[in-house]
Every structure is written in structure tokens, then in C-alpha cells.
Amino acid sequence: xxxxxxxxxxxxxxxxxxxxxxxxxxxxxxxxxxxxxxxxxxxxxxxxxxxxxxxxxxxxxxxxxxxxxxxxxxxxxxxxx
Amino acid sequence: xxxxxxxxxxxxxxxxxxxxxxxxxxxxxxxxxxxxxxxxxxxxxxxxxxxxxxxxxxxxxxxxxxxxxxxxxxxxxxxxxxxxxxxxxxxxxxxxxxxxxxxxxxxxxxxxxxxxxxxxxxxxxxxxxxxxxxxxxxxxxxxxxxxxxxxxxxxxxxxxxxxxxxxxxxxxxxxxxxxxxxxxxxxxxxxxxxxxxxxxxxxxxxxxxxxxxxxxxxxxxxxxxxxxxxxxxxxxxxxxxxxxxxxxxxxxxxxxxxxxxxxxxxxxxxxxxxxxxxxxxxxxxxxxxxxxxxxxxxxxxxxxxxxxxxxxxxxxxxxxxxxxxxxxxxxx
Numbered sequence: 481x482x483x484x485x486x487x488x489x490x491x492x493x494x495x496x497x498x499x500x501x502x503x504x505x506x507x508x509x510x511x512x513x514x515x516x517x518x519x520x521x522x523x524x525x526x527x528x529x530x531x532x533x534x535x536x537x538x539x540x541x542x543x544x545x546x547x548x549x550x551x552x553x554x555x556x557x558x559x560x561x
Numbered sequence: 562x563x564x565x566x567x568x569x570x571x572x573x574x575x576x577x578x579x580x581x582x583x584x585x586x587x588x589x590x591x592x593x594x595x596x597x598x599x600x601x602x603x604x605x606x607x608x609x610x611x612x613x614x615x616x617x618x619x620x621x622x623x624x625x626x627x628x629x630x631x632x633x634x635x636x637x638x639x640x641x642x643x644x645x646x647x648x649x650x651x652x653x654x655x656x657x658x659x660x661x662x663x664x665x666x667x668x669x670x671x672x673x674x675x676x677x678x679x680x681x682x683x684x685x686x687x688x689x690x691x692x693x694x695x696x697x698x699x700x701x702x703x704x705x706x707x708x709x710x711x712x713x714x715x716x717x718x719x720x721x722x723x724x725x726x727x728x729x730x731x732x733x734x735x736x737x738x739x740x741x742x743x744x745x746x747x748x749x750x751x752x753x754x755x756x757x758x759x760x761x762x763x764x765x766x767x768x769x770x771x772x773x774x775x776x777x778x779x780x781x782x783x784x785x786x787x788x789x790x791x792x793x794x795x796x797x798x799x800x801x802x803x804x805x806x807x808x809x810x811x812x813x814x815x816x817x818x819x820x821x822x823x824x825x826x827x828x829x830x831x832x833x834x835x836x837x838x839x840x841x842x843x844x845x846x847x848x849x850x851x852x853x854x855x856x857x858x859x860x861x862x863x864x865x866x867x868x869x870x871x872x873x874x875x876x877x878x879x880x881x882x883x884x885x886x887x888x889x890x891x892x893x
Binding site for chain 2 (some may be wrong): 497498519520521524525528
């Protein structure tokens, strides 16, 4: 099972690929919209890529609650457990 | 009794001989758009890439725009209207059930006894119609086919909908398809997912809207369409290449339906096309023109010199239905 840091690092490459954000900026305390300037269209892609990469399902009603990188990482960890 | 039926001589292939375009004269900038809806130029550009779009005036109805675009294509092909034996019009904004728009366009152009019918496949309409034109020519069922994609989406756009008012626009694009010794139009990859029929839809049946004295409009679940386009359709584009036996290295131009520049960006990420491939981004100047979008963008990359005659292009349309169709073509 992946560690928190491993998930964060993978998520960082996804966010970098989709929205051009530097991987080192994708830290647990960062808000997608406020800090990383990632809009809702990019979030659609990021969520989809996470489902694909981590083998988890992230339904719409859950994805809209993933405000920070930490929220997303924690969700993926729980889903993988 | 069962009798042998003779079939027409078949042909090795068909090709696009020429293209024609018509853009409405009225340019609506984001600045003007933002006096109609609450938005900003920056937001619209960031979300879609659109800087300005064209809205048709009263004298620019779908028949008029079709005839202009088709007339230009015919002239460039060196053909007379009388040489055309089939006219196919792809549109979702011709507001009369019958007669179809195609026979009216054929008559106005001067075609004589040409087969004529409309195709309703939304933003995939042109590619659907082009696939049909290719099949008709190759089976010998037609010889010179006019394929037109035309829309007046501004008639069915909800100006109070902040999610779509800035998106939809008007225009017409046409192609003349003729027989060819070598295939200039590849096999189509197409399909549908009617379970997502509500993703882009007309808000009301005309029978309900009409007594109320209102026009129904186009409603769209932007996120659902974005997800479908950037995943399933990106995959479909890859299948188009495979089916035509074209490798990414052999591809010169990528012309996706100009739905949203962000969709194009995302498709490129998924497809990982080589950097030499020219990508159509006409949406920046004309908005989302549904069935007209692919032929307009195809003509545009040639007119600008970004692409040249004889190059290999992947075209793909996708939209309300949800439906999609794509093929590889040799640019005229």
C-alpha cells in the first residue's frame, strides 16, 4: 500500500501534467483553487486521472469536497485501504 | 422471382476536392459578451480559449450561409452545381421539420435532380455526413457530393445561461467530395452513447414551448461533456489513426471539433502527438459552431498556411447525442 508521500508525489505529477503546476508546489496544505490556481475543468481531469492511476472511484458528490491536496491524498488512502 | 440485381461500378476511394466557408459579418467580442452576461474576458478565455465569436444577422439564415459556403467550395473544385448529384446538410439549427434544408440549398445553387437530405448529428454532423459521402462515392451511389455543416446556434442559445451564452456561435463550412484513385478519406470511427442524451439537449419539445411563445434553448452539462471528450473521444481519435493505418509520425494536422480549447489541450495530452502536428484552434475567433466547426477549421488551417494541400489530417466531431465520428483525410 502506498505511503502518504508516495500518493502526494503521484498526485503532484498528475496536477503538473494537467494544469502545469510545479510538482514541488503540490503540498498537502495547498488548496487546488486558491493556492494552485487549478480551475474546475482541470479538476475534472485530475479526478479522472486519479481514479485511473490509483484504481479508486471518486464520485461527483465526493470530488467536490476535495478542496486541498491533503483532502485528495487522504481520500485516496482511505479508498485504497 | 429472385432476379440478379446489377450494382453500380465501385470506386477505389473518394477525396475532398475543395472546401468553402461562410462566417457571419457581425463579430461579438468577449467585451461585448460581458455586457450581456456577468463574466470577464479573462474567465472566458481561460475556460474556453474564445476571444470573439460570430453571430448571424437576419439576412444570414442557414440556407444563405450554406449556399455561400457551398458555392465557394464548388468554384474552388472547378465544378458546376449541375455536376453535383448529392447534397448533404448537417445541422441542428434549421428550425423547420420539412422540407429539409438540403433540397432548398441544392435548388438555390442550381443542382439538378440531386439527392438531398439533412443529417442531425450535432457537432459530429459534418464527419457523419462526410463518412456517408465517402461511402456513396465508393459504392457508385453518387459521384460528386456536397457536404455542408451549418449552424445558427445563436437562435437557440440562452443568453441568461452564464455557462453557454458565450460559447455557441454561427457559420457554415462545405466540402466537395469526388471520386479518387487512392483513398483521400479514411474509414470512419463513429458511435453513440444515448444514455448521456441529456448532457447536451434542447430544453423543451417545440410542442410545449410554442404555445408558451418561447424558443427552447440548448442546455449543457459542461463537466460531463468535458470528461467524455477528454477521455472517451481522445481514445476514439487514437482508434481513427489505427483504423486508417496512420501513425502519429505520419499525421500532419489535428482538427478536432472546436468545442473548447481546453478540450483540445487535454486531447493532445492524451494522444501525445508529435510536436510537428499542426493543431486547429479556430475556436478562439469563432466560438463553438457545432456542425460547421470542423469544415471551417479545416479551411482555416489551409488558408493561414499552417497546413498545406496533400497533408494528412485527423478530423473528429463529437457532441449532443452523445455522438461522435472521426476520420483521417488528405487535405485538399
